[in-house]
Amino acid sequence: MASYSTNEFKGGLKIMIDGDPCAIIENEFVKPGKGQAFVRAKIRNLKTGRVVERTYKSGESVEAADVMDVDLQYLYTDGEFWHFMDAKTYEQLAASAEAVGDAVKWLKEQDTCEVTLWNGTPLAVAPPNFVMLAVTDTDPGVRGDTSGGGGKPATLETGAVVRVPLFIDIGETLKIDTRTGEYVGRSKD
Amino acid sequence: MQPHPDWRPTASFERLRLRADLLARIRSFFADRCVLEVDTPALSHAAGTDPALESFSTVYNGPGPAGPNLYLHTSPEFPMKRLLAAGSGSIYQLCKVFRDGEFGTRHNPEFTLLEWYRTGLDYLDLMDEVEQLLTTVLADIAPPDSVRHWTYRDLFLEYAGIDPFTISSGELRDLLLTRYDISCEALSSDELDSWLDLVMTHVIEPRMGTGLIFVRDYPASQAALARLRPGTPTVAARFEVYLDGIELANGFHELADAVEQRARFEKECARRRNDGLADVCIDERLLSALQSGLPDCAGVALGVDRLVMIASGAESLHEVIAFPLDVS
Numbered sequence: 001m002a003s004y005s006t007n008e009f010k011g012g013l014k015i016m017i018d019g020d021p022c023a024i025i026e027n028e029f030v031k032p033g034k035g036q037a038f039v040r041a042k043i044r045n046l047k048t049g050r051v052v053e054r055t056y057k058s059g060e061s062v063e064a065a066d067v068m069d070v071d072l073q074y075l076y077t078d079g080e081f082w083h084f085m086d087a088k089t090y091e092q093l094a095a096s097a098e099a100v101g102d103a104v105k106w107l108k109e110q111d112t113c114e115v116t117l118w119n120g121t122p123l124a125v126a127p128p129n130f131v132m133l134a135v136t137d138t139d140p141g142v143r144g145d146t147s148g149g150g151g152k153p154a155t156l157e158t159g160a161v162v163r164v165p166l167f168i169d170i171g172e173t174l175k176i177d178t179r180t181g182e183y184v185g186r187s188k189d
Numbered sequence: 190m191q192p193h194p195d196w197r198p199t200a201s202f203e204r205l206r207l208r209a210d211l212l213a214r215i216r217s218f219f220a221d222r223c224v225l226e227v228d229t230p231a232l233s234h235a236a237g238t239d240p241a242l243e244s245f246s247t248v249y250n251g252p253g254p255a256g257p258n259l260y261l262h263t264s265p266e267f268p269m270k271r272l273l274a275a276g277s278g279s280i281y282q283l284c285k286v287f288r289d290g291e292f293g294t295r296h297n298p299e300f301t302l303l304e305w306y307r308t309g310l311d312y313l314d315l316m317d318e319v320e321q322l323l324t325t326v327l328a329d330i331a332p333p334d335s336v337r338h339w340t341y342r343d344l345f346l347e348y349a350g351i352d353p354f355t356i357s358s359g360e361l362r363d364l365l366l367t368r369y370d371i372s373c374e375a376l377s378s379d380e381l382d383s384w385l386d387l388v389m390t391h392v393i394e395p396r397m398g399t400g401l402i403f404v405r406d407y408p409a410s411q412a413a414l415a416r417l418r419p420g421t422p423t424v425a426a427r428f429e430v431y432l433d434g435i436e437l438a439n440g441f442h443e444l445a446d447a448v449e450q451r452a453r454f455e456k457e458c459a460r461r462r463n464d465g466l467a468d469v470c471i472d473e474r475l476l477s478a479l480q481s482g483l484p485d486c487a488g489v490a491l492g493v494d495r496l497v498m499i500a501s502g503a504e505s506l507h508e509v510i511a512f513p514l515d516v517s
Contacts (some may be wrong), residue, residue, distance in 0.1 A: 028294065029291065029294075029295075029296055033492075035411070038373065054372065056373065
């Protein structure tokens with residue numbers, strides 16, 4: 001079984017804790033001059049997202065987690081699973097609702113997402129930083145108002161609701177920053 | 190290889206000037222008190238046996254007394270004690286020391302140590318001199334906002350609510366987990382001192398606050414090179430100095446008994462073998478010096494890089510060492 005020494009610890013390293021795959025957020029070497037050396041690590045559980053703290057004796061071995069991030073194209077959902085494809089190998093992978101999580105409201109067919117795989121199975125899905133989505137519902141646009149002041153809610157084709165300027169109309173395609181959930185601009189096409 | 194490796198110092202010149210200034214002030218402090226500056230070898234034939242300190246080793250190929258191994262000192266303690274036994278009187282040294290396996294925001298595998306020995310003083314007197322040194326050299330830079338004294342036991346009672354002389358490692362394990370959400374699976378129940386270290390680094394240090402703090406009278410099992418002070422319980426005549434919650438110095442009323450010293454070395458060697466650490470040979474020259482007679486003295490070692498770090502408000506040794514390990 002692959003393992004890491006605490007000497008190899010760094011942000012992003014994937015390790016197993018209590019049977020769950022985790023990623024190290026940050027780690028610190030701690031040692032009293034005349035005493036035991038420790039490595040204190042802040043760790044994110046990749047299944048639950050919870051952040052825990054663990055202390056290791058400096059130099060001890062920790063089981064590695066077979067976790068990697070791959071770029072996959074989102075294909076469709078059958079309601080139970082979200083299906084992705086590797087654009088090079090055409091291999092298809094199904095992600096559970098738990099793995100897709102909050103990314104679900106930004107998933108649009110053909111978009112490329114970063115999917116975290118654990119032992120080859122999708123564990124988490126990160127949408128692209130920016131997505132282009134059509135407005136399916138919003139109050140009628142107020143012509144001439146390009147001030148951007150105020151704003152109104154708009155429902156997008158994926159079901160996400162974002163705050164948009166008053167001049168936006170149904171059918172327009174908008175650029176959204178998925179990290180903040182904020183409107184960035186109108187499609188230039 | 191990178192096309193343009195990072196060659197610039199990680200410390201600002203402002204901090205490097207402060208460092209030079211502090212070194213000059215330290216030398217002036219000891220010159221005023223007629224404490225002799227000495228210079229002992231960084232390379233020696235024997236390594237320290239302390240299981241918590243790992244020496245770098247290298248090989249000398251001759252001419253002269255070649256091989257097998259030479260060790261970079263983890264502190265200049267042993268040769269300085271040989272000078273004391275030879276009649277040097279009070280001495281100090283500013284030197285680079287080397288410790289394998291130590292790197293982080295407060296550790297660099299080579300760092301500058303100020304170590305000094307005062308003949309005729311005990312550890313309580315030496316604590317006063319440490320206070321005088323720090324308040325003198327930091328006077329117009331960053332004087333400590335307060336000075337507090339604790340025994341090891343009272344410190345643990347105050348900040349962690351436990352008596353380190355009566356608690357068991359099993360009780361410590363449960364308490365750390367339930368009260369502080371701290372766990373360390375690899376620590377076993379026969380490592381009580383390491384459990385206490387965990388309390389010190391994870392619970393007490395972050396809570397002890399600013400100012401200069403002296404902690405004294407450690408458990409006998411943590412005596413290192415300090416003499417024991419019989420009592421209930423018997424404690425080690427050892428102290429640690431913390432500045433703004435950061436460990437800065439460690440001092441002893443020095444053990445002068447060659448027989449007791451040899452027994453401690455052998456115990457540490459046994460523990461090294463048990464822990465799978467590198468075998469090292471005992472420093473027989475030190476033991477001979479103790480045999481011939483070490484004057485009654487107290488000694489202390491102080492991390493100069495950390496002093497510069499705290500005095501300049503830096504968060505990491507990277508900001509006060511020109512070229513730390515990763516860019517050395």
